[in-house]
Amino acid sequence: MAVRPMVGLDSTYFWEGTLADQLRLQRCNNCGALRHPPGPACPDCGALDRGFVVAAGTGTVFSFVVHRHPPIPDKELPILLALIDLDEGVRMVGEVVDLAPEELRIGLRLQVGFNRIDDELALPVWRKAEA
Ligand SMILES: [Zn+2]
Structure with a gap:
């Protein structure tokens, strides 16, 4: 779960x-x-x-952490968590997926996607935006 x-x-x-x-x-x-x-x-x-x-679903990495420890249930570590400046001017925390930790950097452009868990829950996830 x-x-x-x-x-x-x-x-x-x-x-x-x-x-x-x-x-x-x-x-x-x-x-x-x-x-x-x-x-x-x-x-x-x-x-x-x-x-x-x-929102347009695009933004820029303002800061980030690479979570390597402690373990999180059902999660493969490391997890990349970014503080993202949305193009609309607000900031939110998001999980970055499909990216190697060493590729994550401040200023990287991201695009949101949605990871559907079940009928009642979908979590936003962020991927490197297409250039
Ligand atoms: Zn007001």
Whole structure:
């Protein structure tokens, strides 16, 4: 069994999105600011009225870690975890796959994909973008 993310009220839109092959970003319906991770109130204007937009699914590595230890259930190590600057201007953590650890570097362009675990869960994964 895969490690399942916490799906709370504030992030339902995100996980419904990954099941539809969409990377969704929360957007304030009052001022239009994008944010991730999701939260109940807009950090810019404080409004509670929120919706989402579908991101292009491309971004740039801002920083990363190569996780070699400790072991994670059902995961082959090392795992590449990157902090990714999306082209929409928000930052999120993502797992980078199909890439050798020594190829991962700051500034690398990435493209999101979706790893479907079962009928109820798909996890976003990131791969090196086609040049
Ligand atoms: Zn706002």
